[in-house]
Structure formats: C-alpha cells, structure tokens
Amino acid sequence: MKSLLFRLAGTFSAEIGSELYLKLKEETLSPSLFCLDFSQVEEVTEVGWEFIRKIVERCRETGSKVAGFGLGITVPDENFQLLTLFPTESECIHYLESQIISETPANELTPKSEEKTVHCPECQTLLRWKLAGDYLCPNCKIKFFVNKKGWVSTYERLV
Structure with missing residues (x-):
C-alpha cells in the first residue's frame, strides 16, 4: 500500500x-x-x-x-x-x-452480503469475485489477479 x-x-x-x-x-x-x-x-x-x-x-x-x-x-x-x-x-x-493491519483487504468494501467485491485497479469499477485467480475488468479490459485475501495485483504491460 x-x-x-x-x-x-x-x-x-x-x-x-x-x-x-x-x-x-x-x-x-x-x-x-x-x-x-x-x-x-x-x-x-x-x-x-x-x-x-x-x-x-x-x-x-x-x-x-x-x-x-x-x-x-x-x-x-x-x-x-x-x-x-x-x-x-x-x-x-x-x-x-x-489502519492497514487488518484481515480485510484495503481495497475491498464491506459487502452487504456474503458476496466478495474488489475495485478494478484501473477504473475503480466495483467487481464481484468468488475464487482467487485472474480476472478481466468488463469496463476497461485490464487484466488483474485477485489472491485469496482479496488483494489485487495488476500485470505490467511490456512495450
């Protein structure tokens, strides 16, 4: 962070x-x-x-x-x-x-239900996820990885 x-x-x-x-x-x-x-x-x-x-x-x-x-x-x-x-x-x-010593990832909002959400690291669109892995934002088309705790990592583009 x-x-x-x-x-x-x-x-x-x-x-x-x-x-x-x-x-x-x-x-x-x-x-x-x-x-x-x-x-x-x-x-x-x-x-x-x-x-x-x-x-x-x-x-x-x-x-x-x-x-x-x-x-x-x-x-x-x-x-x-x-x-x-x-x-x-x-x-x-x-x-x-x-404020950062917490089990809840800093980029995850407190969900109203059991659904897990994260913000796209590029356009901040709120997205749902179930399992750790690679995801593609439907809004800006950026690829990113979500780990088990909900931390988001972006992939660097090589030019």
Whole structure:
C-alpha cells in the first residue's frame, strides 16, 4: 500500500484544495495512505473545507485512509468530523499505519452480503469475485489477479 505525506502551507483555499484533490484522486486508483501536514497552514477558507470534505469522501470510497496533523486554527463545528486530526506527525503516521493491519483487504468494501467485491485497479469499477485467480475488468479490459485475501495485483504491460 502506497503512503504519501503532503506538506501544506499558507491559505488552504480553492487553488490548493483543487490541486490536492486532483492529486489524491489520481493516487487513489489503488488504496493508499495520505498524511496531511497543516503545520504551515494559516487559514482554511470555506471552499478549502469543502475540498477537505471531498478528499475524505474520495478516500472512503476507494479504501484509502487520510488523516492530518498540526492544524493550529479553530475548526468550525460543521467541519469537526471531516478529517481525523492529530497534534504531531508521528501520531498521525502511527494512526494511518494502524489502519492497514487488518484481515480485510484495503481495497475491498464491506459487502452487504456474503458476496466478495474488489475495485478494478484501473477504473475503480466495483467487481464481484468468488475464487482467487485472474480476472478481466468488463469496463476497461485490464487484466488483474485477485489472491485469496482479496488483494489485487495488476500485470505490467511490456512495450
């Protein structure tokens, strides 16, 4: 599982929020861990809070985890539950690492029934599977392998 640390500075507004959202959207094609450093952030605008909400929502949808640290400003009440925040970087990283120690694969959503599901590593289409083996996404036609625990591995294309 990939993990990235984003160090943010200045005013977290539409410009920074949209750039960060697009980068996270690109990186969440496979489940990842994201640590956001707010220690240099002086202000979060209303639009900035909306981008944080979108980032958290995107991570939940894709099985990724996101947390932040060092936010030295008061968080408005309606935004309090958006993002898990910690005072220090080490606490944030420890929390994120604790989220991957699990029997449930990070890219598998909790199924409503006994059916097993995974997301296509290329287009994020939700797919059902029964046995470990090779699968072909009907949407984007990429081949991938699913092991017994539900972890997805893609095949590299040789050019």
